[in-house]
Amino acid sequence: MNIAQQINKNNVILSLVDIHKYYHVGGETIKALNGINLSIKEGEFVAIMGASGSGKSTLLNILGCLDVPSMGEYQVSGTSVKELSKNQLADIRNQNIGFVFQSYNLLPRTSALENVELPLLYNPNIGSAERRERAEAALTAVGLKERMHHLSNQMSGGQQQRVAIARSIVNDPVVIFADEATGNLDTETSYEIMRLFQKLNEEGMTICSVTHEPDIATFTKRMVVFRDGFIVKDEKIHPSDIVLSQASSTSGFMD
Amino acid sequence: MKLLNLILIAIAAIRRNKFRSFLTMLGIVIGVGAVIAMLAIGNGSSASIRATISSMGTNLINIMPASQSQGGVRQSRSSSQTLDLEDVEYLQNNSTLINAISPELDSNGQIVYGSSNWPTQIYSGNQDYLLIKKYEIESGRVYSEKEIKNAAKVCLVGKTVIENIFDEGVDPIGESIRFEIIPLIIIGTLREKGDNTFGQDQDDMILAPYTTVQKRIMRQQYLRAIVVSAKSVDAIEETSAEIETLLRTSHRLTDSDEDDFEIRTQEELISNFGSISDMMLVLLGSIAAISLVVGGIGIMNIMYVSVTERTREIGLRMAMGGKGRDILRQFLLEAMLLSILGGIIGVGVGVLASTIVEAVLNWPILITLNSVVLSFLFCTLIGVFFGWYPASKAAALNPIEALRHE
Numbered sequence A: 001m002n003i004a005q006q007i008n009k010n011n012v013i014l015s016l017v018d019i020h021k022y023y024h025v026g027g028e029t030i031k032a033l034n035g036i037n038l039s040i041k042e043g044e045f046v047a048i049m050g051a052s053g054s055g056k057s058t059l060l061n062i063l064g065c066l067d068v069p070s071m072g073e074y075q076v077s078g079t080s081v082k083e084l085s086k087n088q089l090a091d092i093r094n095q096n097i098g099f100v101f102q103s104y105n106l107l108p109r110t111s112a113l114e115n116v117e118l119p120l121l122y123n124p125n126i127g128s129a130e131r132r133e134r135a136e137a138a139l140t141a142v143g144l145k146e147r148m149h150h151l152s153n154q155m156s157g158g159q160q161q162r163v164a165i166a167r168s169i170v171n172d173p174v175v176i177f178a179d180e181a182t183g184n185l186d187t188e189t190s191y192e193i194m195r196l197f198q199k200l201n202e203e204g205m206t207i208c209s210v211t212h213e214p215d216i217a218t219f220t221k222r223m224v225v226f227r228d229g230f231i232v233k234d235e236k237i238h239p240s241d242i243v244l245s246q247a248s249s250t251s252g253f254m255d
Numbered sequence B: 001m002k003l004l005n006l007i008l009i010a011i012a013a014i015r016r017n018k019f020r021s022f023l024t025m026l027g028i029v030i031g032v033g034a035v036i037a038m039l040a041i042g043n044g045s046s047a048s049i050r051a052t053i054s055s056m057g058t059n060l061i062n063i064m065p066a067s068q069s070q071g072g073v074r075q076s077r078s079s080s081q082t083l084d085l086e087d088v089e090y091l092q093n094n095s096t097l098i099n100a101i102s103p104e105l106d107s108n109g110q111i112v113y114g115s116s117n118w119p120t121q122i123y124s125g126n127q128d129y130l131l132i133k134k135y136e137i138e139s140g141r142v143y144s145e146k147e148i149k150n151a152a153k154v155c156l157v158g159k160t161v162i163e164n165i166f167d168e169g170v171d172p173i174g175e176s177i178r179f180e181i182i183p184l185i186i187i188g189t190l191r192e193k194g195d196n197t198f199g200q201d202q203d204d205m206i207l208a209p210y211t212t213v214q215k216r217i218m219r220q221q222y223l224r225a226i227v228v229s230a231k232s233v234d235a236i237e238e239t240s241a242e243i244e245t246l247l248r249t250s251h252r253l254t255d256s257d258e259d260d261f262e263i264r265t266q267e268e269l270i271s272n273f274g275s276i277s278d279m280m281l282v283l284l285g286s287i288a289a290i291s292l293v294v295g296g297i298g299i300m301n302i303m304y305v306s307v308t309e310r311t312r313e314i315g316l317r318m319a320m321g322g323k324g325r326d327i328l329r330q331f332l333l334e335a336m337l338l339s340i341l342g343g344i345i346g347v348g349v350g351v352l353a354s355t356i357v358e359a360v361l362n363w364p365i366l367i368t369l370n371s372v373v374l375s376f377l378f379c380t381l382i383g384v385f386f387g388w389y390p391a392s393k394a395a396a397l398n399p400i401e402a403l404r405h406e
């Protein structure tokens, strides 16, 4: 099933209706999400913002099919995740979703290329030649063509995060979810990563990025703000803000 | 998920963690190596014991006078006088199962030849004695029926005796020696037999007609033993039973009387030694099994630590679309590959260790295909078995929890 082929007429690919998520910890119930309504259309670049503990990661995990809501309806291109088994969710993650994590999560002592190939190893329809080809293309797209055979642990943080981004796009996903992707990087490198996301978004990739830094959010097109498991703000970002934040750095991509 | 991809993933994971993989394998290497070496030593000594016993004549049956108690004083066997030539004749005429039978007398004494002398043992029997006791003629001949009848002063000599009383190069045949005061002409030499299981030199002896020993040396009517060979090793039990019945009849023993003779077979000896060597094998086997289990626990330990250590990796793989069963298979396959590789190295180590034991300690070893296959399979199974638990733990992980793991 390719979700991209099932996009409805509004181009909504992800839709959340009254989503609740409860965690039960030692007899106590933690309400992490309290009725979230959110739609994400194809080609959007969304920043999810909010203080620590406000439920951003919880939401992203649900969006990324790593977790299921306690209540409410989440549809991925019209398919309700409630009806999907664990293995079907795994297949959706494998073929339709890309993840970028704060701590990169690359396999240590493993080349960039092999790291990027990883998701494709779990896809039985992709042979070794195509796997290699797509991984090389993804690394080229993030500007690491020359460093494909470097080991992950011998790269800088920014390079590692680029490898992780290459890994997230290698399966040609419908959407990329990034949870504090720039959280471990210095400002300059963070901006490079965000510009990379922008470039991918311009090429048509839908991206959903969690951050709590406002200047990082300005790279996106839409800002959703969380507080205590509620959405308190959901607005488009004006191009003027973007120009403002990016004025600090005018150079192009750098490794 | 494709098997090829699974193998690629497992091999990459093993290579990524070389030291841990090495430690995991070490347990199996030691386990397999120990099992093979222990079994090689156990099998080797048991085989050499069996070979020695069979060279002593496995279908041999010894009939000896029973040690009798007279008025509470236990008499020594040689002083009991219950077997004589009539018994030999009776058995010869009435037994249907006996292959060959001979009286036996033996005595200690000095051999004197010129100025040299040598303490040895004189054995005696009829012509079949050589067949029954597995002696072979090296040169010369055996005593004739006529010589037996006449109690001729002739003998055959063993190699040790020859070496100790003759100068090198002297042909002993035709020479005259004395056993104590009785002069004997050497008519033949016996082929070397080597040491027996007890480390006794089987060539330190001379052999004469039983009549010669009976009449000229020991001057006694009674026999020290009657030796019989059964038609085959399998017939030993039956033959012994028949002999017992016949002798009880000829000795006119009533049902309440105990046997006044004792039948001993090599089978008993073999099974005694067999059980000793079996015991040794069991002992060595248990040590080997323990080392296997310890090796297996080592694998489990390292696999278990590995799962904990690699929790984030597992979370990542799940986030990238890996299913629980993919993770389970990956970890199982890793355990299997390490066990198989460790098993192969272990076979090499075991064979090498056995060979070293053989070369340095001069112990007999016997490496059987069975022991190699068995220990290899067993170790691989142990590896997989002990890999299973941590692997299933890994497979059951929740991807989010796994990713959050520090």
Ligand SMILES: Nc1ncnc2c1ncn2[C@@H]1O[C@H](COP(=O)(O)OP(=O)(O)O)[C@@H](O)[C@H]1O
Pocket (backbone or CB within 6 Å): A023, A024, A025, A030, A031, A032, A050, A051, A052, A053, A054, A055, A056, A057, A058, A059
């Ligand atoms: N696995 C979990 N078990 C229990 N409570 C959790 C779990 N994950 C998150 N929470 C709680 O849910 C709330 C939202 O967490 P999270 O989504 O991680 O916030 P954010 O990513 O915005 O910092 C927090 O109070 C957090 O403690």
Ligand SMILES: [Mg+2]
Pocket (backbone or CB within 6 Å): A056, A057, A058
């Ligand atoms: Mg978070």
